[in-house]
Amino acid sequence: MAKGGIWMDREKISIYRIANEAGVSPATVSRVLTQNANVSEEKRKKVENLILKYNFSPNAMARGLTSSRSKIIGVLIPDIRNPFYAGLAVECERAAGERDYSLMLSNYMNDMKMEEQRLYKMVGQQIDALIIMGGRVDELITDNAYAERINRISDLMPVVITGKLEGGNCYQVNLDEINGMDQVMEYLYSNGHRHICMIGGKNDVESTQTKWIRYRSFLCRHGTRFCPYDVVETGDYSLESGYEAMNQMLESGRKLPSAIIAINDLTALGIIQSLREHSLRIPEDVSVVSFDNTFLAKTSVPRLTSMDYGYDQYGNALIETALGVLEGMEIPKRQIIPTELVIRDSCQKIT
Amino acid sequence: MAKGGIWMDREKISIYRIANEAGVSPATVSRVLTQNANVSEEKRKKVENLILKYNFSPNAMARGLTSSRSKIIGVLIPDIRNPFYAGLAVECERAAGERDYSLMLSNYMNDMKMEEQRLYKMVGQQIDALIIMGGRVDELITDNAYAERINRISDLMPVVITGKLEGGNCYQVNLDEINGMDQVMEYLYSNGHRHICMIGGKNDVESTQTKWIRYRSFLCRHGTRFCPYDVVETGDYSLESGYEAMNQMLESGRKLPSAIIAINDLTALGIIQSLREHSLRIPEDVSVVSFDNTFLAKTSVPRLTSMDYGYDQYGNALIETALGVLEGMEIPKRQIIPTELVIRDSCQKIT
DNA sequence: ACATTGCTTGAAACCGGTTTCTTGATATGG
DNA sequence: CCATATCAAGAAACCGGTTTCAAGCAATGT
Structure with a gap:
């Protein structure tokens, strides 16, 4: 060489x-x-x-050598191609830039082996703090070695996660899924919707679980009996999964709901495709509301009413928690990011 | 503090x-x-x-101090939320990882001021090489200071761009848009399509220009007269722009083409929505083909026949060019990434 | 005029590795 | 058996900054 x-x-x-x-x-x-x-x-x-x-x-390296600060925050992301994470990453970068920090992104593709490898790579690169998005942390953690690994790193530097992890020194920043789902239901209900379906999601994802639970409890509180057929608990958050689920629902011969909640924007697009193929108009015949408020919600037709997670605030919280902890400030171990429903054109009032 | x-x-x-x-x-x-x-x-x-x-x-900083190598490649991206760039970034990360390099991504949001700022930030962070994706470089460069800035940096470290920039020491890795468009036309033609429309794109984007030119020259070569109404040269690469353009085309009363070429997957989705609303089936009534082959093409319904840019090869080329130049190897100043049409379900043979 | 204080400034140590140089020990060869 | 080549391993220099320490000098107080 x-x-x-x-x-x-x-x-x-x-x-x-x-x-x-x-x-x-x-x-x-x-x-x-x-x-x-x-x-x-x-x-x-x-x-x-x-x-x-x-x-x-x-020379940043010479500087970093004396200060023990690289001015780089490591970010572990399941897959940046997921618009949700892409949006969040952009906000994190902005927030970091405002504090004169750079980001080192790393996709682990939901592969634990890869996650471990990237993790140590970044630690070796002397990142000042670590942010871990999504993935395993959100789910039921069956692998003890995983939790132990993360917790050990949280002993060396600030670690901020978007999921749950007990027993270590990690800081959590979570989305207010509870209130989010309540808002959606409130909105639909106040617009006259009484027959509301929910489509999409996997049952081992915590945030999805929370949505299902709040959906049910809302119905319960409003004296509506919960019908298990109204929730489709399958789907991989893709366009196709929404399409398939909607097709089945339409072809089952059961009564069409007045509103449908999609687990995310992509699923909503699939649902809309299916509805269109059955000559149903949105929102005139069926209202659709979804979660994540990605760029798809803004550019689809009709534009989607979608749950916004306040990405800027989310990004700020992640970065500021990381850097705050780094500077030895007193930061709560858990923060909740508020949600806000962005009303667009995919829902209609029922009279 | x-x-x-x-x-x-x-x-x-x-x-x-x-x-x-x-x-x-x-x-x-x-x-x-x-x-x-x-x-x-x-x-x-x-x-x-x-x-x-x-x-x-x-300690990577101590190491880097002696070796003058940070093992980090800086990547300037217009906007990671664009699925095209997200896909490319993932491949770059993989390719870099294989060479034990990390990536420092930076979105500049098509803002030149921001691009300059991020650029110097990364240079200060001692990146070993710089990759600049998309954006201004592709377009007509009116700002001399811009070109000069990049070229000056190409004097300090390897700079790989995906556009054009003369006068400096930059290395180009370009997509074979010419062959790509030819392939699409060839495919449609050999499947019996004779009335082919093109929708979407902006006239100041070079890659789009190339596609239009090849589209026309193909028609010319096959003795078909070019009809200006068959190309919709407006659109911001969004779902909505495809939807609007298709609506207009359908409502203009002109004869429906047998095939439509969309400038990208998102535009194709909009086109499909419009067609569905007019009770047209894809591909039975109209064939649709698009460019970029993002995840949307794989998960849409029907799955899109889309032009794949060989992202893995593209990512490899970008990274290997950067590192090759860094190591003093002889690398061609310009490389072309081949394209390949991925056949899925959105096109049909006409008998 | 002399002690004290406050500022500016350079010399030198340090951060945590890599690498060159040197030494001492062992192996090879005539 | 002695000269030479080979190799293991430590001492020290170095990378390019920051920071401590001490010195030098001017201003202030008595």
Whole structure:
């Protein structure tokens, strides 16, 4: 292997070079860089001019070596291709940027082996804090080694998770699924809907479970008897799964609901496709509401009424928790992100 | 500010600590870490056991300081929420991981000011190479400062772009849009389609321009007269834009084409929605083919026949070009990624 | 005029690795 | 059996910053 290669030969600019040219010591250059006050106006100007001239920015690795801070936050994501996570990642990046931090994203594709590997890679890269999104943490954790691994890392640096993990030093930032589902039901109910179906989701995903439970309890509270046929507990959160479920529902011959709750936007799109094929109009014939409020909800036809998770706030909370803990601040071990239903065109009032 | 905070107090494990416990010198520990051969089996075992015991991984910043390598590749992305870029990013991450590199993603949201800022942030973070996806580079570059900025960076480290930029030391990896469009036309033609429409795209995007040109030249070569009404040159690559365009086409009263080419998967979904609303079946009544082959193409109903860009190969090319150049290898200044039409269920043969 | 205080400044240590140089020990060869 | 090549392993320099420490110098107080 060509050791170094051509890129090593370029003359590197360092504080030594600057110090030399300015006729001061490296320490003084460093003082200028760190905004230290004790530098005479004359030398400061000299150094600042050279910094500008060479477009010099100090070597982050050398800096990090003394400060033990890389200014990088590691983020473990199940799959960035999932619009939900993509949206969240963008907000995290924004929030991190505002605090002068960079993000190192890592997709683990729901593969535990991969997650472990990426995890240690990032730890080796000296990330200052770790954010773990979605995935196994949300589910029932059967693998003890997993929890132990994460908890051990939470001993070394701030770890913020979007799921649940007891026994360690992790910080949780969770979505208010309970209130979210209640809002949806409230909205549909107040718009006159009495026959409401729910489609999609897997029964080992905690957030989905919560939605089902609140759906039922809402019906219960309003004196409506829960009909098991009204909930389709299968689906992999894909467009196709919504399409299939809706088709079956329509072809079962049972009475058409006035409103349908989709587990996410993609499932809602599938449901809409199926309804269209059966010559049903949305929202005139059937109202549809979904969760996640991804870009799909904004650009679909009709535009979807969808549950927004306040991604900006979510991103802020994740980043600020991580950095707050890093700085030794007192941060609650669990935070809840409020939800807000974004009303668009896929629901209609029943008179 | 609480200098350091609680995280500084944890006893850090370093090669010195390991060396001490193993009764060897730090240099020996380093030799074990770098797979250097000149270590006796006895000491190597001792050190390896301690490394395992403490789950030790060497400080990447200290390492990087001597090697001038951060093992991080910076990637500038217009918007990761775009499924096309998300898919590409995932492949880049995989390819980078295979070479033991990490990625630092940065979304610039098509904002030049932001792009500049993120750029210097990443350079300051000592990225080893830079990959710039999409955006301004693809378009007509009116801002000279932009090109100059990128080219100056290409003097400091390998820069790989997916667009065009002359005058500097950038490496290009482009999609074979020409062949891609030809394949689509060939496919439709060989399946008996003679009346083919094209929907979507903006006229200042180079890749879109190329598609339009090849579409026309194909028709020309096959003796079909080009009808300007058959190309809808408006649309922002969204679902809604496809929906609107298709609606207009259907309501214009003009003869329905037998096949429609959508500029991307999302536009195709909109087109399909519109067709469904007009009680047209896909592919029985109209065939639809699109570009990008995102996850939407796989999970939509019907599943879309879509142009695949060989994302894995694209990701490989981007990463390997960056790292190849970094290592001083001879790499062509421009590479073309082949395209391949993935046949699914949205097109039908006309008899 | 002399002691004290406050600022500016450079020298040097340090962060945690890698690498060169050197030494000492062992193996090879004539 | 001695000269030479080979290899293990430690000491020390180095990467490029930050920070402590001490020195030098001017201003202030008595």
